[in-house]
Amino acid sequence: MEHSILELFYLAGSLTFIIGLKMLSHPETARRGNLLAAAGMGLAIMGTLIFYKSGVPMLIYALIFGAMIIGTISGWIAAKKVQMTAMPQMVSIFNGMGGACAMLIGLIEFHHFLESDDNLGLLTVLASMVIGSVSFAGSVIAWAKLNGNMKREIRLPKYNILNTAIMIIIVLLTAVIIGGWVPETPAIYVLFVLSLIYGILLVIPIGGADMPVVISLLNSFTGMAAAFAGFLYNNHVMLTGGILVGSAGTILTVVMCKGMNRSLTNVIFGAFGGGGATASGISGSGDKSVRDINISDTAVLLNYSKKVIIVPGYGLAVAQAQHVIHELETILEERGVEVKYAIHPVAGRMPGHMNVLLAESNVDYEKLIEMDLINPEFPTTDVVLVVGANDVVNPAAKNDPGSPIYGMPILDVESAKNIIVNKRSMSAGYAGIDNELFYNPKTSMLFGSAKQVLTELVTELKNMN
C-alpha cells in the first residue's frame, strides 16, 4: 500500500519534470514550468522520506533533515547572491554537486553488489560512480576557469592521447572488475581516482568560447549518472529525471556546437587558441592602423541615424553597463531612432546568457534579435555599435581558414554603413585572436571602459537637445 502511494508520488514527479521542461521552452510559461518541476521534486523527495521504508531510527531522519537544511540554506543563499554575470560558474558548480552526489552513492553502494555477486547491478553502480566523478571533477575545473581562478593555460603534452588512454583504462578496468579477475575493492578505488583525473584532464585544455559546450556536456553527464542510479534502485523518477536531462543536455550541447559551427569531437579534442592563434596573430600585427572616434562624434552619428543595431558582448556585462545601454536605447528611441540588439548564439559565456543579462536591465526581449534574423538587416543599418564583443563579429571566421574560429557563423556587421567598436584596448578577445574588423575603413574605435563611455554618450545625447 505504502509502496503504491510512493509510486504515485514518483509518477507525479516524472510528469512535472516533462511538463516543466516543456514549459521552460516558451518565454511566457518558462517560470511556471520551473516552479512546477520544483514542486514535483519536492513531492518526490517528501514521498521518499515518508513512504520508502518504515521503522527507520529517528537518528537517521535527524541526519537527513539536518543535511537537507544545510543544503537548502546554503544553496538558497548562493543562488540569491550570485551576480548574473557569474551565472555560468554557478550552474557549473551546482552541476558538480549533483555529480559528487552520484559519486558518493556509488562509493557507498558498490559493497552490496560485491556481496550479492550481482554483476550487472555492479556495472550500473560503477557507471553511475564513474560518470558522477567525471562530472564533479570537470565541473569544479570549469568553475575555476570561468571564475578566473585558473588564468594560466595549462597544456599537457599529448593530452589527447593521454585522455583517450585514461578513458580506455577506465573501460578496461571496469570490465576486469566485473569479471572478478582482480581484487574488487582496491580496483574500484583506483577506478574512482582515475575518473576524477579524467574529469580534470577533460576540461583543462578547453577554453575560450567552448566553455558553455563543456558545461552543457557535463550537465548531461550528471543526468546520466542520476539515471544509472535510478536503474540501480529501480526508481522511476530518478530514471526519468536523469534521462530527460541526459538527452536534453545532449541536444542542447549539439545546438551550441552548431552555433559555433564545430563538432563536439572538435571541441573536446581540438586545441582552441593553440597553433592557429599564432598564425593569425602574425597577420594582425604590423602595418595596419585603426581609426579613433570620440564621444561627441559618436553621439552625433547615433543621433542622426535611422537605424542602430547594438551588438553586446560579455565585456558589456563585465563592465556592468547593461543598464546604461538600456538608457542609451531609450534616449535614441525617443529621438525616433530604431534600435535593436543583435544576439549571437554564444554571446556571453553561455547560450542565451546575454539575453538574461539584458533582461535583467529591463530591455524588452522582443528587441533582442537572433543572429539569423538580424544578419539581413545590417545592410540597411546606419550604425552598428559593438560593445564588449569581439569573436562573434570577427570576419576571420569567414575569410581566414587558418583561424581557430574559422567556420563559426558571425554577426555580419561589416555590411552596415558605420561600425563603432567600443573596447578597453586593442587586446584580443576571449578566444585570444586578432580581429580584422577593427582595421576595416568603415570601423571607428571608441576606446574606454564600456560603462564610462556609454554614460558619457548618454549625457552627450541628452545635451544635444
Added chain:
Amino acid sequence: MTEFLSFLSAHIDMAYVLILSIFVGVEVIGKVPSVLHTPLMSGANAIHGVIIIGAIIVMLNAGVDNIPALILGFIAVILGTLNVVGGFVVTDRMLEMFKKKKN
C-alpha cells in the same frame, strides 16, 4: 547471456522508461529558442538533482552503526540538496527577468 536476459526481464519496465524518456527529452528540447538556453540548462541542471533521492535511500537503508555510509550519505544529501535548491532558485531568478515589459 542468461544473466543479461534475466537482468533485462527484471528491469524491463525500466528499459521502456529509459528509451521513451530519451525521445521525450529530445522532443521537448528540440524547439527551444536560443534566448532560453541558459535558463533551460539551469532548469535541467536542477532536475538531475533528483539524484538526491538516491542519497536519501542510502541513508534510510544504512544502519545506525554503519558510520562510513552515514557520513558519506550525509554529505551526499547536502550536495544533492544544494543541486536541487540552488538550481531551481537560480533558474527562477533568471526567468523572473523575462517577464514581458509593458510600456
